[in-house]
Amino acid sequence: QPRRNPSSKQRFLLEFSQCLVDFVVQLLPTVEELAVKEDVRKLLERLIRTIEPESRLLSFGSTANGFSLRNSDMDLCCLIDSDERTTASNLVTLLGDLLERETKFHVKPLPHARIPIVKLTLDPSPGLPFGIACDIGFENRLALENTRLLMCYAMIDPARVRTMVLFLKVWSKRRRINSPYHGTLSSYGYVLLVLYFLIHVKNPPVLPNLQQMSPIRPVSKEEIHLNGFNIWFFDDIELLRQRWQSANTETVAELLIDFFKYFSREFSYSLGVASIRAGLLKKESKGWSTEPDPITRRERNRFGIEDPFETDFNVARCVTKEGLFVIRGEFMRASRVFSARPERAIVALAQLCE
Ligand code: CTP
Ligand code: MG
Incomplete structure (x- = not known):
């Protein structure tokens, strides 16, 4: 049946907007799922620190940018804050062996990939009906920054x-x-x-275009450049909300x-x-x-x-x-x-x- 008058079109749009919201809400991760994932991140970080004491394991991708759905993969990035670190491919091999020994994860180290990573999966269990899939990469600071940019856009x-x-x-x-x-x-x-x-x-x-806005305070060189790329963007979303609509x-x-x-x-x-x-x-x-x-x-x-x-x-x-x-x-x-x-x-x- 075709819709004829403008008011029925308006009604359809409102109804469809509500349907979209209801549809995505039921696909959001549960609080339990998020808690389990955070526990996994902490566990993995503790293990990695037995190899590289000065390392941190950070979430990026959907688990960190506000666009995560139920059972989505975990993207993790290992940052090493020391100067004498081993190469990423060596770390992938070392970490792969360690996780194989110490955890229940299925481990697949890919030390020779373009971006060396360790792939982990955990079989489904009653508390985790879909298991977990997780990739650990190294020093991917640009991905952490683009995750932060996406998160800021999500928050506006x-x-x-x-x-x-x-x-x-x-x-x-x-x-x-x-x-x-x-x-x-x-x-x-x-x-x-x-x-x-x-x-x-x-x-x-x-x-708004966060990358083209003017900074409201002086910005240091480190805040602007990473690996030769300009990574600055306006990230004070609270202030933006007050000033921009x-x-x-x-x-x-x-x-x-x-x-x-x-x-x-x-x-x-x-x-x-x-x-x-x-x-x-x-x-x-x-x-x-x-x-x-x-x-x-x-x-x-x-x-x-x-x-x-x-x-x-x-x-x-x-x-x-x-x-x-x-x-x-x-x-x-x-x-x-x-x-x-x-x-x-x-x-x-x-x-x-x-
Ligand atoms: N990424 C990137 N360059 C790409 C692909 C991905 O830098 N060509 C980084 C981004 O930081 C991105 C993250 O990897 O946020 C994860 O990418 P992807 O898995 O495609 O997106 P998710 O939002 O995690 O989606 P999904 O829930 O489907 O995993
Ligand atoms: Mg992902």
């Missing part, structure tokens, strides 16, 4: 930003387009797309529907790069060629998403031609669900995630 407008991001994460997993190993996009990539849309596409914007009053339903429309029809995949730092950029100006890599013959840069700090890094570099075709097809499919003017919000939601 949790009702709209978190709902939208969490929904897209669930949706992309259910539609099977959340797998860099299979040519589609990581969760991190989807989060950046949402932020790009809310900062640069929406007018008036839903979010978005002029955009759209509901989360309207924003989501418009997001699908923009990424199915308007974004220029062939030429454009989505950057939360600088808006829409050109692949050409970044030197991101779409020709296959001359050495590996792997295709690259089909889809361009700039990392907020590591600006020469394409977060969507793993997306293949087929992967992009499927992702765009999914954005279009989602758009069609709404252009068919569904009567009931709950039915539209079910269709989206089917």
Whole structure:
């Protein structure tokens, strides 16, 4: 049954916004789950300190940025505050042996990966029906910073930003387009797309650009540069909330529907790069060629998403031609669900995630 008058459209949008909120709330991690994960982090940190006494083990990724869903993986980063540290690949091997001996985790050290990590999994048990999956990396300070940036964006407008991001994460997993190993996009990539849309596409914007705001106090060199990248952003969210309010009053339903429309029809995949730092950029100006890599013959840069700090890094570099075709097809499919003017919000939601 088509909806006819504007008030029924308004009613649908309100109902759909509420459905989205209810849907993501029931997928949030429980307090118990968060407590178990924190215990695991502490246990692992204690063990690592028997090898490197001056180390810290910090959470990053979804467990630390406010975009975590039930049973999501744990991303941990080991920082070593001493000068005479062993190399990351040596540590991966040492730590792998230690955890194998001392814990019930299944341990898989990957000392020769591009970024050396130890992969851990814990089998499901009554208290932990889905077990735990955890990656431990080393000295990945940029990831800690981009986690903090994402967390700040989540805090500015949790009702709209978190709902939208969490929904897209669930949706992309259910539609099977959340797998860099299979040519589609990581969760991190989807989060950046949402932020790009809310900062640069929406007018008036839903979010300010934290990386382009002026600092309110003098900033030291260490606060600005890390590994040659500018990592500064406005992070006093309490103050920001007092001084800044978005002029955009759209509901989360309207924003989501418009997001699908923009990424199915308007974004220029062939030429454009989505950057939360600088808006829409050109692949050409970044030197991101779409020709296959001359050495590996792997295709690259089909889809361009700039990392907020590591600006020469394409977060969507793993997306293949087929992967992009499927992702765009999914954005279009989602758009069609709404252009068919569904009567009931709950039915539209079910269709989206089917
Ligand atoms: N990351 C990154 N560069 C990438 C991918 C990931 O720096 N190309 C870092 C980011 O700090 C990101 C974290 O790794 O927050 C985790 O990435 P990912 O697992 O994709 O996102 P999560 O939010 O943890 O999503 P999920 O809950 O699906 O694990
Ligand atoms: Mg993760």
